Amino acid sequence: MPRILVIDDEELVIQTAEKILRREGYDVVAVKTGYDAVEQIKQYNFDLIITDVRMPDLNGVDTLSKIREILNQKGNPRIPEICMTGYADDETISRAKALGVADWLGKPFELKDFLDRIQRILKHHKMEYFSYSQKAFVYKYIVMLSDTDQFKHMSFANYLKLMFLATDALLGPALDSEFLAESRLRLKNSRMQFKKQTVPGDGVLVKVNASEINTSAFALLYTFMVEGTAELVGLGRQVYESVNLKTGLPQSLSIKIGEILAPIDVDEKQLLYKY
Amino acid sequence: MTGNKAFIFDKLGIFFKHTDYQGFLHPYNFFEWMSYTREAYFSQVCSDFHNILESPIKMMTAKVDAMLYDDGFFGDSIEAKLTITKIKKVSFDVIIRFFNKMSTKLICETRHTLVFVDSRTNAFTTIPKGLADAIVEYQEQTYI
Numbered sequence: 001m002p003r004i005l006v007i008d009d010e011e012l013v014i015q016t017a018e019k020i021l022r023r024e025g026y027d028v029v030a031v032k033t034g035y036d037a038v039e040q041i042k043q044y045n046f047d048l049i050i051t052d053v054r055m056p057d058l059n060g061v062d063t064l065s066k067i068r069e070i071l072n073q074k075g076n077p078r079i080p081e082i083c084m085t086g087y088a089d090d091e092t093i094s095r096a097k098a099l100g101v102a103d104w105l106g107k108p109f110e111l112k113d114f115l116d117r118i119q120r121i122l123k124h125h126k127m128e129y130f131s132y133s134q135k136a137f138v139y140k141y142i143v144m145l146s147d148t149d150q151f152k153h154m155s156f157a158n159y160l161k162l163m164f165l166a167t168d169a170l171l172g173p174a175l176d177s178e179f180l181a182e183s184r185l186r187l188k189n190s191r192m193q194f195k196k197q198t199v200p201g202d203g204v205l206v207k208v209n210a211s212e213i214n215t216s217a218f219a220l221l222y223t224f225m226v227e228g229t230a231e232l233v234g235l236g237r238q239v240y241e242s243v244n245l246k247t248g249l250p251q252s253l254s255i256k257i258g259e260i261l262a263p264i265d266v267d268e269k270q271l272l273y274k275y
Numbered sequence: 276m277t278g279n280k281a282f283i284f285d286k287l288g289i290f291f292k293h294t295d296y297q298g299f300l301h302p303y304n305f306f307e308w309m310s311y312t313r314e315a316y317f318s319q320v321c322s323d324f325h326n327i328l329e330s331p332i333k334m335m336t337a338k339v340d341a342m343l344y345d346d347g348f349f350g351d352s353i354e355a356k357l358t359i360t361k362i363k364k365v366s367f368d369v370i371i372r373f374f375n376k377m378s379t380k381l382i383c384e385t386r387h388t389l390v391f392v393d394s395r396t397n398a399f400t401t402i403p404k405g406l407a408d409a410i411v412e413y414q415e416q417t418y419i
Contacts, residue, residue: 150328151333151394156335156336156339156387157306157307157310160303160306160339161303161306164301164302164303180296180297184297184299186343186346187302187343188342188343189340189341189342189343190302190339190340190341190343191338191339191340191341192338192339192340193337193338193339194335194336194337194338245297248346
């Protein structure tokens with residue numbers, strides 16, 4: 001049962017949200033202040049946070065920042081968030097946007113719209129968690145100063161290099177002298193898109209999944225994330241083909257390669273991102 | 276389809292350091308050469324390029340696609356042909372095709388999207404004027 005944390009200083013909103021969400025089968029914890037929410041996060045796990053923006057003491061945006069800090073310290077992935085508000089000043093709105101919350105809901109809202117958004121976000125989050133955390137091969141890299149450009153951001157060429165490093169780490173055990181004496185893996189095409197910058201000291205997790213495995217070729221899907229935050233840095237996709245070293249013609253994938261790819265094989269159409 | 280005007284960069288060659296265990300050119304080299312080629316191009320066609328690099332306007336690579344058609348080997352000379360496509364307000368695409376100079380065969384085609392961001396505000400910004408004027412000449416109209 002998905003667990004939702006609701007934060008709002010208005011008693012009526014809390015009671016209504018609790019009633020509606022419980023009726024829909026969600027486990028709900030409702031608190032009246034940002035400080036109470038932070039305490040809940042320290043002790044329990046949640047699948048979604050719904051917060052009001054305008055609250056006394058600690059507003060919704062500051063509450064989310066503190067929650068993310070705690071999750072980061074615990075090494076837990078980020079929890080999707082929905083901000084709701086009747087009105088808010090421009091600065092608060094732009095700060096919330098900069099935080100990259102999953103959704104934004106203006107009060108008053110339609111009940112159906114509210115529930116649809118929750119369902120959609122939870123579905124995506126669950127899929128993402130399953131696809132990348134449970135099944136992926138993970139390669140970790142720490143960004144160094146020498147990897148960066150004049151703005152101290154990791155340069156694009158280094159992300160491309162990381163794709164090859166992760167591939168080597170994944171398939172290395174199968175590319176033994178027996179394989180290399182007769183065959184090679186040939187890159188057919190490569191694609192990469194960048195979503196976010198990283199700076200020296202950031203841990204970049206490259207999560208690799210396989211897809212479209214056939215007799216002689218396969219695709220590898222790369223999801224680049226900042227360690228501890230689950231923030232998406234970039235997405236990559238490469239297609240490899242096994243070819244005969246002498247003839248250059250496609251040949252069957254070795255059993256060892258098949259064994260490595262099978263546990264990380266996913267249905268690309270079911271994934272959250274388009275690679 | 277190639278446009279009429281392309282920037283040619285022919286200072287590329289395959290050395291031992293570029294090859295893999297079996298003697299084939301490693302595909303990562305195309306991404307490095309892509310970088311060298313575009314830098315040579317910008318430096319040549321845009322007299323303002325180094326000032327742009329020192330300004331707060333950041334040129335970011337947002338997307339890179341590559342299709343690999345043939346292998347390269349130690350000793351091969353490579354020629355890169357650069358053209359521009361999809362020029363928009365804040366971005367444009369750079370197409371670089373790598374040819375084996377001996378066989379004249381196309382061995383790799385890369386396409387990358389460049390966007391411009393003001394590092395002070397982290398917002399997209401228009402292509403710097405000097406650069407925008409220079410790239411138009413190399414626009415490939417017929418690229419699909």
